[in-house]
Amino acid sequence: PAPADWGWAIAAGISGAIGVTALYRGLAMRAAAIVAPTAAVVGAAVPVAAGLVVEGLPSLAQALGFATGSLGIWLVSASPGLGFGERRQSLWLAIGAGIFIGGFLVMIAQVSDANVFGPLAIAKATGTLVAVLVLLSMRTAMPSLTAHPLALLAGVLDAGGNVLFVLSSRFIRLDVAAVLSAMAPAMTVVLSAAIVREAVSRWQVLGVLLCLSAIVLLAL
Secondary structure (H helix, E strand, O other): OOHHHHHHHHHHHHHHHHHHHHHHHHHHOOOHHHHHHHHHHHHHHHHHHHHHHHHOOOOHHHHHHHHHHHHHHHHHHOOOOOOOOOOHHHHHHHHHHHHHHHHHHHHHOOOOOOOOHHHHHHHHHHHHHHHHHHHHHOOOOOOOOOOOHHHHHHHHHHHHHHHHHHHHOOOOOHHHHHHHHOOHHHHHHHHHHHHOOOOOOHHHHHHHHHHHHHHHHHHO
16 A cells, blocks of 8 residues: 555544544443444434535535434434433443544545555554453453454454445445444344344334335435
């Protein structure tokens, strides 16, 4: 990769590592109803703001898609049975997670069109280095690769999603690509209901429908 791509990739890797750390720290505080929807909406809002600055105003249909999608993301990410008026620290962690994850999306989309996989490899390697440094500073034992096979699968899926996001940002506006990718919780809810028979609230069903409506609006 060119020197500029190295810079964007390293910055994206650091931002993504911080964002994911804040996200899972917030979830570990048993405040998923606050953390998940807030991080998802803020994470989509950062690329939208960047898209407005770099690419100008979207069309009316796309603007409606942003609004509809954001509401849908919020509803579908909310865990049923948990309140929204809980710990202030969880809210700040969620906002921070959204800002840094959104920053990752903005920065990784700046790499040159000629090179996609090289910068992504650099970003992931940087994120791994940040995670190792955090573990060492906390005097925490390194995780076993064989003890967490699902974590390895999650990493593969995450990397695949990053590749598809970068490729999509080549063909459509950055903010549209970011909002569409932020609708991942809708698929999580559908899979949870279909595979493990997890209870889905009416609000989450409404959120899925709003996300589907937003996809149509953003495609216009």
